[in-house]
Each structure stands twice: as C-alpha cells, then as structure tokens.
Amino acid sequence: MTATALQTPPTQTRRLVFPFTAIVGQEEMKLALLLNVIDPKIGGVMIMGDRGTGKSTTIRALADLLPEIDVVANDPFNSHPTDPDLMGDEVRNAIAQNLPLTITQKKVTMIDLPLGATEDRVCGTIDIEKALSEGVKAFEPGLLAKANRGILYVDEVNLLDDHLVDVLLDSAASGWNTVEREGISIRHPARFVLVGSGNPEEGELRPQLLDRFGMHAEIRTVKEPALRVQIVEQRSDFDRDPQGFMSRYQVEQEALQARLVEAQKRLGDVTIEYDLRVNISEVCAELDVDGLRGDIVTNRAAKALAAFEGRTEVTVDDIRRVVTLCLRHRLRKDPLESIDSGYKVEKAFNRVFGVEGEAS
Incomplete structure (x- = not known):
C-alpha cells in the first residue's frame, strides 16, 4: 500500500457495545x-x-x-503496578531494582x-x-x-x-x-x-x-410477546443509532459501574454467620455434592451479593438467590430422572433453612 492510500483514522476508535443496563431479562x-x-x-x-x-x-x-484499570505500559500481561500476584516477572524485577514504571489505564x-x-x-x-x-x-x-x-x-x-x-x-x-x-x-x-x-x-x-x-x-428464550417486542425494538434502536442509544443509558451504566467498584472494596469486610455456613454445608451434603467446591463457591457468591447490595453481613435471602447457581451443575445426573436439578437445590435449601417456598 502506498503512503497516499492511507486514510485518517476515525475519531471514534472504540467499537460501541450494547449497554449492559439495557439488556432485558436473563x-x-x-x-x-x-x-x-x-x-x-x-x-x-x-x-x-x-x-x-x-x-x-x-x-x-x-x-x-x-471501569478502566491501572496497568504497566507495554506489558504483555496487563501487570498490576502494585500487586505482586498480578505482575509478570519483568515488572517484579524492575520494582525490586527500583526502576521507574510507566503506568497507564486501559x-x-x-x-x-x-x-x-x-x-x-x-x-x-x-x-x-x-x-x-x-x-x-x-x-x-x-x-x-x-x-x-x-x-x-x-x-x-x-x-x-x-x-x-x-x-x-x-x-x-x-x-x-x-x-x-x-x-x-x-x-x-x-x-x-x-x-x-x-x-x-x-x-x-x-x-x-x-x-x-x-x-x-441456565437461560431460556423469552416467551412473553411484549418482552420479545421490547428486545427487538431495543436492538433495532441500537443498530440504527448506537451513539444515541448509549447516551440514553449513560447514567445507569455509570451508576452500576460505581456499585461494582464499591462492592469490590467492601467485599473484604463482608461476614457470614457460622450457623449459615453450617446450613450451606448441610444443603451440599443433603444433595450429595462431591467435594467442597460447592460449599466454598456458595459462601463466596453470597458474600459478593451482600457486597453488591451495600451490606457487610450475609442474609438467608442472599444464599437463596445464589445457591441454585452454585450447586445445580454439581448434582449427580440420573438419566431416568426428569426433575430439574435447580428444583432439587431449591427444595433442599427450603428444607435446611426452614424457608417456605414454591419448591417445598
């Protein structure tokens, strides 16, 4: 390609993506x-x-x-400027030798x-x-x-x-x-x-x-006609004018981004009572879940949800909202059984936690 064939790059270099807060359902x-x-x-x-x-x-x-993150410039691993667990060897060695690092955001x-x-x-x-x-x-x-x-x-x-x-x-x-x-x-x-x-x-x-x-x-195709129409119309609006569509959701996007940042900071302060931890393990045992991954992930997810909602203590409702997500894929499959694994998790949760629910 000759030099004269090169074109000036457009001012908008980042490809616009459908906004997270505009996604209906799921x-x-x-x-x-x-x-x-x-x-x-x-x-x-x-x-x-x-x-x-x-x-x-x-x-x-x-x-x-x-949000954008701080990285060491020109580093192939997106190394963190201060956290050794997120640094490549070269950056770690440079810090050990007190060499200056160029920090950028991406x-x-x-x-x-x-x-x-x-x-x-x-x-x-x-x-x-x-x-x-x-x-x-x-x-x-x-x-x-x-x-x-x-x-x-x-x-x-x-x-x-x-x-x-x-x-x-x-x-x-x-x-x-x-x-x-x-x-x-x-x-x-x-x-x-x-x-x-x-x-x-x-x-x-x-x-x-x-x-x-x-x-x-697990996600399913939306069945309600009104919701389907809403999804189709939103997609059409975005394809017709991505910039305008994005600007309509800018405030919601920024608010959700701020919530995520706050939740990440709060996560270390979130606690979960001993009795609730015992109940989580009881649910896993009752469902005959192999290993301890189910217990660990359910505890982590409940804490993350509490942090997301601005609290430092896990509630029974937090556990209820994450337990199916954390356990449904860990149940042993019986090819002759038609009961949905999510239903079985809900049923065990309701029984152990003494909650009245649809699955009980």
Whole structure:
C-alpha cells in the first residue's frame, strides 16, 4: 500500500457495545456475571441456553461496563503496578531494582477463545532456538497472558477439546499459567473471569469439568410477546443509532459501574454467620455434592451479593438467590430422572433453612 492510500483514522476508535443496563431479562445470567466480577475467585460462569438468547451480547456488554484499570505500559500481561500476584516477572524485577514504571489505564480486556485454538495459542510458546543461542527466555505470550485481569470467553465450550478446557480451568483456579518446553519453564499471572457458553443440544461438558466452573446459569428464550417486542425494538434502536442509544443509558451504566467498584472494596469486610455456613454445608451434603467446591463457591457468591447490595453481613435471602447457581451443575445426573436439578437445590435449601417456598 502506498503512503497516499492511507486514510485518517476515525475519531471514534472504540467499537460501541450494547449497554449492559439495557439488556432485558436473563437476570440469572446477569447476576452470575456481576458476582464473578466482584469476586473472580468464585471461579467463572458456565452459561447454557438456547441459541440467540443474547449470551455473547451480555458478556461483551459486561466487559465494556467495567471501569478502566491501572496497568504497566507495554506489558504483555496487563501487570498490576502494585500487586505482586498480578505482575509478570519483568515488572517484579524492575520494582525490586527500583526502576521507574510507566503506568497507564486501559479498558478491561475481553478475550474470545476460538474453538480451533491450539494449546500453544492459548498458553504461549517458548522459542527454544533463541533461548539456547542467546541465553534468554524467549516467550511468546498466548491468550491466557492477554486475558490476565480481564474476561476470557469461550463460546460453545462444550465443543472445545477437553484437554484445553482443563488448561483453562487450571489457570482460572490458580491464577497462574506455566509453560514448559525442553527444560525451560515460564510462569506468568493469568487471573481472569472464565465465562463459557453453550447449547445443551450440542452435548454437555464432562461432570468433572462442569464442577470446576463456579456458577452455572441456565437461560431460556423469552416467551412473553411484549418482552420479545421490547428486545427487538431495543436492538433495532441500537443498530440504527448506537451513539444515541448509549447516551440514553449513560447514567445507569455509570451508576452500576460505581456499585461494582464499591462492592469490590467492601467485599473484604463482608461476614457470614457460622450457623449459615453450617446450613450451606448441610444443603451440599443433603444433595450429595462431591467435594467442597460447592460449599466454598456458595459462601463466596453470597458474600459478593451482600457486597453488591451495600451490606457487610450475609442474609438467608442472599444464599437463596445464589445457591441454585452454585450447586445445580454439581448434582449427580440420573438419566431416568426428569426433575430439574435447580428444583432439587431449591427444595433442599427450603428444607435446611426452614424457608417456605414454591419448591417445598
């Protein structure tokens, strides 16, 4: 291309995304995503539902909603300027040597993982030849490096190779990615919110992989005609005038963003009474949930919800609102049983907590 063919870039460089606060319905999915943003240690969300129900739109809207974060400039891992657990080795070494760092702000990254991605593309590669000839650890970062401190989205996760799902879940749980080739080892931070989506018609994830997702949201196509019309009209309005549509929701977007920031700050002060913790574990035991992940995630999610709603103490209602999201995918499947797993979780919750509900 000749120099004269280059065009002046447009003033609006950032692609406009449908606003999160404008999304109608799908409350279960939205709640699960918000709680994972408040506390990424919940372990991500698996969203299963019909095609065309706005899964991808909602996740992109969430990433766009989040406030900008401080990062070390030109760092491939989006390293945090002060938190050692979120820094690459180079930044940590620079701080140890009291070298100056350039700090900049950037939007929270959302990485789309393509279904055909190889392990090298996901984890990164080490240039062995360069490492041997020049004596340096020549590392080419992968998608896990780019996703650090952001969101990693895998559409149709149930079609992804099981080995890759394992790698993603390991990194999401530990917050680190390790690449080893020919005796050379590189480790870098990979703390991200893992979001997987899929259509149940195309098959389920293996139970041992499904169990490692913190929460599991099920979404259905909206049946009410009035709501369907509202969704169609909103989408048409956005496509016709994205800037104008965004400006109508600007105040709500900013308010929700401020709530999330406050909730993240408040999270460390939130407590949950011993009796409630015992009841959560009793629900898990009654449902015959394997391992302790269900107990841990339900505690975390209830705390995140309390923080989101401006409180420092978890209530029974907080637990009620998150328990199905946290446990429904951990129940043992009986192919002959037609009862929905969410109903079974509600029923056990109502019995243990002594709550009168629809499921009792």
